[in-house]
Amino acid sequence: MNKLLKLSSFALAVVLLASCGMRRGPQGDLVGAEDRPEYNPQEVPYGMVACPGGTFHMGQADQDIAASMANLNKQVTIGGFYMDETEITNNEYRQFINVMMEDSLDVLGEEHVMSNLYPDTTVWVKDYTYHMGDPLMEYYFSHPAFDDYPVVGVDWFAAKYFSEWRTKHKNQANAEDGRAPMPQFRLPSEAEWEYAARGGRDMAVYPWGGPYLRNAKGCLLANFKPGRGDYYSDGFTYTAPVAQFFPNDFGLYDMAGNVSEWCEDAYSDATVPITWDLNPVYNDDNEPRKVVRGGSWKDIAYFLETGTRNFEFQDSARSYIGFRNAMIYLGRSSGREF
Numbered sequence: 001m002n003k004l005l006k007l008s009s010f011a012l013a014v015v016l017l018a019s020c021g022m023r024r025g026p027q028g029d030l031v032g033a034e035d036r037p038e039y040n041p042q043e044v045p046y047g048m049v050a051c052p053g054g055t056f057h058m059g060q061a062d063q064d065i066a067a068s069m070a071n072l073n074k075q076v077t078i079g080g081f082y083m084d085e086t087e088i089t090n091n092e093y094r095q096f097i098n099v100m101m102e103d104s105l106d107v108l109g110e111e112h113v114m115s116n117l118y119p120d121t122t123v124w125v126k127d128y129t130y131h132m133g134d135p136l137m138e139y140y141f142s143h144p145a146f147d148d149y150p151v152v153g154v155d156w157f158a159a160k161y162f163s164e165w166r167t168k169h170k171n172q173a174n175a176e177d178g179r180a181p182m183p184q185f186r187l188p189s190e191a192e193w194e195y196a197a198r199g200g201r202d203m204a205v206y207p208w209g210g211p212y213l214r215n216a217k218g219c220l221l222a223n224f225k226p227g228r229g230d231y232y233s234d235g236f237t238y239t240a241p242v243a244q245f246f247p248n249d250f251g252l253y254d255m256a257g258n259v260s261e262w263c264e265d266a267y268s269d270a271t272v273p274i275t276w277d278l279n280p281v282y283n284d285d286n287e288p289r290k291v292v293r294g295g296s297w298k299d300i301a302y303f304l305e306t307g308t309r310n311f312e313f314q315d316s317a318r319s320y321i322g323f324r325n326a327m328i329y330l331g332r333s334s335g336r337e338f
Contacts (some may be wrong), residue, residue, distance in 0.1 A: 042329060090141055116158060123152065156290045163186075187323060201249060205307075209255050219315040222254070223254070231297065254293055258294075267282075268287065
């Protein structure tokens, strides 16, 4: 009887231990791979803001002045993502250049870094005829007075390379802390850029809503060219330090004016009808023209509109084109996570 009682007690203990998760390991059950990196809900990357997913009407929100017929309205859905709060600044890009000069010269070579990654400061002279751009050529990227100004003179390839480096830089730190890697930093698709620029205001002409370019006090709402020969009425002759004007409803600054921004997409007049209506992007390695959006300090208001499309050749660096990064949000995009 005592032996039976002992066996019963042992069996009961085994059941209790098993019910409390005290099993030694998988015993023929499907429990998933072990020793996976820790992953909490995705953190908001430093310097970025959340753009919750949604549906909007992509395309021209006002008169197609150029009669290009290249951006007709089309309802599309965008998944949640993060985007840089501001354009990449000179000092942020300098961090990248410093790393390239210190750690990558043996692999890339100094000539490659200086010719293809270092900002082309001569754009301030080459872009304009009979223009005194020498002071900007000398000081814009080198002097600390311009640290918080958007980087320019960077072509599409350099912007892509910067994005790859930024991803490796962040995930190296994550690996050292035992955290799961972050998704890659990248250029936003044209659709993501336009969705972010509208800030949740479907059919908005400008990021602040519109259709006016001044607020109730008469102040201009972006850095652009408001009139013939007038580059200064907004307070800045050329570019402005980032975040000098009000953000849109997503918290993004300078989505109109200051500098135009590279997007991931190749340019085509037929992009609207041929791309899908869920997270559309148009990739074509054989197309040297890449989409730029947002208008710049030298552009008239038409190019600031959220629905205006434009392009530049991928290997061309300009004094009025910069960029910012985006990152996909991993998880259910209900909007509550943001």
